[in-house]
Amino acid sequence: MVFKGIVEYASINTTYEQAEGGLESSHTCDLLEPGARRRTLPFDWGLECGASLLPRSLGGLLLPTAGKRVGYQTPPLLGHLRPSRYGGLSPPPLPLMVADALKHQCVGGSLCPGVGVQTAAMANQEINRREEFLKTQQGFRKNAYKIIDEMNGWSNNTAGSTHLVDEILHSILFLGKINKTPFSPNEIFSSDDILQALMEKYPRPFQFYLTQLPRRSPFSCVLDMIVLRENPENEEQIKQSLRELISDLAPQFLVSSIICISQKSNTDQSSKRYYGVSMSTNGPNPGKIVIGASCLNNWDEYVSGAVMTYYPNNNEKKAYFDGTIEVPGNIRCESFSLSRDEQMSPCKSCHNLFGLNTEETKKWAYGNCAEPESLSNLLKNEEEVKNGTTVHDRSAENRQRAEEEVRQDLQAVLRMIHFNTWSGEFYNPESE
Template identity: 55%
Template sequence: MAERTRKEEYLKTQEALRGNALKLITVMLEWSNKPPGSKYLVDEILHCIFFLGQVNNVPYSPESIIGDEEILEKLKERYPRPFKFYLIQLPRRSPFSCVMDMVVQQEGQENENRILTCLRQLLTGLEKNFLVSTTLCISQKAKNSERYYGVSMSTTGPNPGKIVIAASCLSNWDDYVADAVTTYYPVKQKKPFFDGTIKLPRYVRCQAFNIRERITLPPCRSCANLFGLSTNEGKEWDYGHCAEAESLSNLLKNDNGVKRETRQESPTCNPANRQQAIDSVHKKLQEVLRTVQFKRWDGEFYSPQVTN
């Protein structure tokens, strides 16, 4: 009897994934009618959510997430590819990154307070943990320069986190950020044969915020180790989990000047060792996919293709 009660309680906690998923899909559909050229973000978040629903401890199919047959058919007609590929391709990032991009498009990258407010208001209507990020990071070269945003991994549980961090390293992040995270992935221990950690120029702003409380957060120990950020924090999150990774990746992808002045200082950071590190990430990713019974991966990472 006690065991059955525990199982029932556990199943109830997992329902938050379904509830949050439906709310995020609904709001992204509404928002996609405003900024032109944003419907690809709906396509991408649908695939992210369907994939994470599939590998969740209690799996959820797209049909069980959407629930309403009429809405489901309309989604399949307008966005067919997420339904086709969620069982065979991996997302390049976690779903709340798509939400963040949509909000930045709506509010404008210069309006960081409005972006924070919008994300905070959204979180008030969502359960904690499932598919939502707790942290937003803003990186920029100078006070009045372009701002580049990132959010923490909106995954729940160690295996989904390991999958999406590996996918981001292999398919999405700037190569310097990917090298830094690959140095440690999948454990909190530096690889003996490769050190791709970086030192950012001192002038770079990289500031994280707790989204719900709107308070600034210092870099954790992991981000200090990866990117040379100054901190007194001892907390070491999983490498690649934090919002700083995505935010700095977006900065380095778009600002060649900052990229040129960012340093990879270890003599072990060379092409041969880098390839060995990448191979190790790929191997671990395949192991984790087998663990979560995701056995049909075609080796590709999902790219949204929607004509607005």
């Protein structure tokens, strides 16, 4: 819709009450009193015309307004407002709480002069589309809360694990900030008491999630916690524990789909196992950010060099740098689905990066798979494997140039999504 011209408005008073399923809303409409203060906000507002007319942003935050009365300004209404279709997540999201009347400018609709039913129908369709999209994004909030709650509970009886809770908190808070529908810490946690307790126990994630990037995606912390609890040799129990957790989570958000296990020998099953999971990010920008951060501040130098050969352009190698490697042919590097309980062949991308044998032709984004993390852990800890690995380009100058390109691309992606507060640093969790 095009908005211009000024119309008279009514004040919508919305009351929010805490209910079993979340927040419930009720609405009453009053005429705007003459001389009441009005304010214009620079946001794109969608209007649901007809019997229901509710303002909302394109991707704002849910209002923490339980038990409070909030006034909005909108064109005159005919009849009563019906409740929002958000169910337990009423009200519709707004970028901030508005405690006074708002001045809105619009051209018509059935409630404004000059526009007919067709515009109202189009507005309704757009509102429905946005509302359905926002519903799909609630999986992030639900998974974030469940994963953090589970990790915090595990850490209470797992020695040497609190740094994993610290790290996953930071990673999830950062990803919540850059999610298509952003989620603040207040929105992730259902209780102020829970939020306050976490902030007191783990203050640094809340202090740095707006200025430092996570070194890896959240599910890597979950993996480390479960390996610590189950012991690395108990491979089947580790996979089963991950599957049980995933079965209780919404798909896509903060969840890895693949686990990889590497050993220095494919015949000696008593050798130590090193685990990795695929990136638990949703969407191209979060994935690109975390892969770039892992290259610069997490993975073994051989693995990061291989990934940087293609990153950020996944379609071709860099002309000046070939950091791809060939790991020894006698190591074990096997991947398994965490949803279907079956072994997975390495994709074509992992063949290009690490020389892994495969007949698979499918390519995933370089660095997205579980193999980079698993092989990185293997190379960091098994000197014999690292010494037997072939590196195609060992030029320090070329590598430095590749690293600088990764950093520049990170900055460009962050600017594109309007995350302008990165200090250039990566988050290191507080050790115990």
